[in-house]
Amino acid sequence: MKLNHIPYIFVAVLLLVACGRVKVPTEYIQSDQLPSIYPDYIDVTVPVNIAPLTFMLDIPDADMIARYRVGDEEVVCKDKMQPTDDEWHRLTEKAKGGAIEVDVFTRTDDQWTRHKPFHIYVSPDSIDPYISYRLIAPSFVAYESLTINQRCLESYEESVIYDNMLCSFEKDGQCINCHHFQWYNPQRMQFHARQYNGGTVIAIDGKVKKINMKNDSILSAGVYPAWHPTLDLIVYATDKTYQSFHVTDPNKVEVFDEESDIIVYDIDKNEVTNLGNDTTEFEVFPCWSPDGKTLYYCSAHFERKYSTISKQSEVIRRYTELKYNIYKMSFDPTTRRFGSHELVYDASAQDKSATLPRVSPDGRFLLFTMGEYGYFHIWHHDADIWSLDLQTGEARVMSEINSPDTESYHSWSSNGRWVIVSSRRYDGTFTRPFIAHVDAEGKGTKPFELPTADPDYHRQFMRSYNVPEFMSGPVTITPHQFADILKGEAIPVKYARPSGKE
Numbered sequence: 001m002k003l004n005h006i007p008y009i010f011v012a013v014l015l016l017v018a019c020g021r022v023k024v025p026t027e028y029i030q031s032d033q034l035p036s037i038y039p040d041y042i043d044v045t046v047p048v049n050i051a052p053l054t055f056m057l058d059i060p061d062a063d064m065i066a067r068y069r070v071g072d073e074e075v076v077c078k079d080k081m082q083p084t085d086d087e088w089h090r091l092t093e094k095a096k097g098g099a100i101e102v103d104v105f106t107r108t109d110d111q112w113t114r115h116k117p118f119h120i121y122v123s124p125d126s127i128d129p130y131i132s133y134r135l136i137a138p139s140f141v142a143y144e145s146l147t148i149n150q151r152c153l154e155s156y157e158e159s160v161i162y163d164n165m166l167c168s169f170e171k172d173g174q175c176i177n178c179h180h181f182q183w184y185n186p187q188r189m190q191f192h193a194r195q196y197n198g199g200t201v202i203a204i205d206g207k208v209k210k211i212n213m214k215n216d217s218i219l220s221a222g223v224y225p226a227w228h229p230t231l232d233l234i235v236y237a238t239d240k241t242y243q244s245f246h247v248t249d250p251n252k253v254e255v256f257d258e259e260s261d262i263i264v265y266d267i268d269k270n271e272v273t274n275l276g277n278d279t280t281e282f283e284v285f286p287c288w289s290p291d292g293k294t295l296y297y298c299s300a301h302f303e304r305k306y307s308t309i310s311k312q313s314e315v316i317r318r319y320t321e322l323k324y325n326i327y328k329m330s331f332d333p334t335t336r337r338f339g340s341h342e343l344v345y346d347a348s349a350q351d352k353s354a355t356l357p358r359v360s361p362d363g364r365f366l367l368f369t370m371g372e373y374g375y376f377h378i379w380h381h382d383a384d385i386w387s388l389d390l391q392t393g394e395a396r397v398m399s400e401i402n403s404p405d406t407e408s409y410h411s412w413s414s415n416g417r418w419v420i421v422s423s424r425r426y427d428g429t430f431t432r433p434f435i436a437h438v439d440a441e442g443k444g445t446k447p448f449e450l451p452t453a454d455p456d457y458h459r460q461f462m463r464s465y466n467v468p469e470f471m472s473g474p475v476t477i478t479p480h481q482f483a484d485i486l487k488g489e490a491i492p493v494k495y496a497r498p499s500g501k502e
Helices: 085-095 311-317 479-487
Strands: 009-011 045-047 055-057 063-070 073-078 099-108 111-114 118-123 130-136 147-152 158-163 174-182 185-195 199-204 207-212 223-227 233-245 253-266 271-276 281-288 294-301 324-332 337-345 353-359 365-371 384-389 395-397 407-412 418-423 432-437 464-471
Touching: 045 432, 055 063, 063 085, 073 085, 085 099, 085 118, 130 174, 147 174, 158 479, 174 223, 174 464, 185 223, 199 479, 207 479, 233 281, 253 311, 271 281, 281 353, 294 353, 337 365, 353 407, 365 407, 384 407, 407 464, 418 464, 432 464
Parallel strands: 045 118, 223 281, 253 281, 324 353
Antiparallel strands: 009 158, 063 073, 063 099, 099 111, 099 118, 130 147, 130 464, 147 158, 174 185, 185 199, 199 207, 223 233, 233 253, 253 271, 281 294, 294 324, 324 337, 353 365, 365 384, 384 395, 407 418, 418 432
16 A cells, blocks of 8 residues: 555555456356355445455466456456456446346466356445544554554545554553444544553544543443434443453453443533442443434343452453343433333343444344353454344344354444444454445345455455444544644543432
8 A cells, every 4th residue: 555645544556457458268168166266255245335346366376357247338357356446336336236247267277267157236225435443463462553544435545543653652552442433423533542641532523632531439431432322422331351361262362341330421511420330240332222212231240159269360260151131221312311221132041142232223123242251252253243123022143244253343334234344254363344235124145345456455464453333424633633632631520420210
């Protein structure tokens, strides 16, 4: 990728030496086998406004000629399928509601083979123009080179929202995490910075401030945010978090809470309030319904059994017993009062653990991640995406989206027709963004990997994508503006005692 003259903007350059004058072979052997290509875009469904899908042959020592075709419109490329933006968008406009036909020819020992054709289906449902995500090395302690980035889905343009290194100096390191937006709005954003110059950064319509949310009455500063769809209220989890390493388990590491609660932060009043402080309940991952009248969250019940060891040691010893269920509380936007908690999905009854609830914009479906235990499922190879129909109460594993490896963080597009999922399906180590169409009945399609100008880009890129979020446009506050705020003093929050529930 090449550095543009605008700071922190990266624009991919297409080297289209093979497209334009290439012709498909006229003499070949017909095969009944599909081609082996990377990324696997065979029979995927894509939005009409997505950036061009590029791919390459995934076998060594063979030449490739590939063709995209819709009626009399076609694009033929050699070695790598890399159509230009104009070529691709002519194809997708013609194929909208239908499909692009794809032919792949391979040559070994001077003999061409035409593989079984496949399709790229083009949905008329558009997708939000931007996503954001955290880029981090897939390690347990190395987070110095860490950024929150944004990517235009209609092109390959990517830029940095904030760079961890801007406020780090030698031993004084910083870790940024938990970026979030109010209802897809890039002008209303928050993220956390831990350690050096730490605090919670909140940006509202061009104004940015840093909050010190630590208080003796709560466990920690807020994490895992959920911004109310219309009000200036953010619900957070607050916790005492630790990690522990396995010696032989393929999951390698456990991230767990010794305690966790749910808190509410009123932006206008600069006040934080506990929603619950039951020491036997580990609450985490709050999530609002689209109408802002229901708060969903996860909680695991944990009672002490051993008085001779610390609670932290006991949680480590009993980590496989932590089974999270999904709960909800009603909320009155007028009085700003919460109701009692209700069980929504009992994963523990299946000896499973449910985390990361996200409700579709029409309010019907709740996606969540299911694993064997615990809540930090991004490190669990068994983690899958499930769907709960909030009308019928029926839950099912979304086998059409899942892979044999980890599926974890996920979010809905603003029109509810697309979901993006962090998946480790290709190598078991790096999380990559995969996008799938979801119809009105909650049925998904085969996911496709985030398109890149060079189809081999992700296999050469040594970073994981975490917490993908859709946005209606780009964040316009610069990384250095955020850094200037982080270098300043944080505004301490006021603690307000809970006034009770309905």
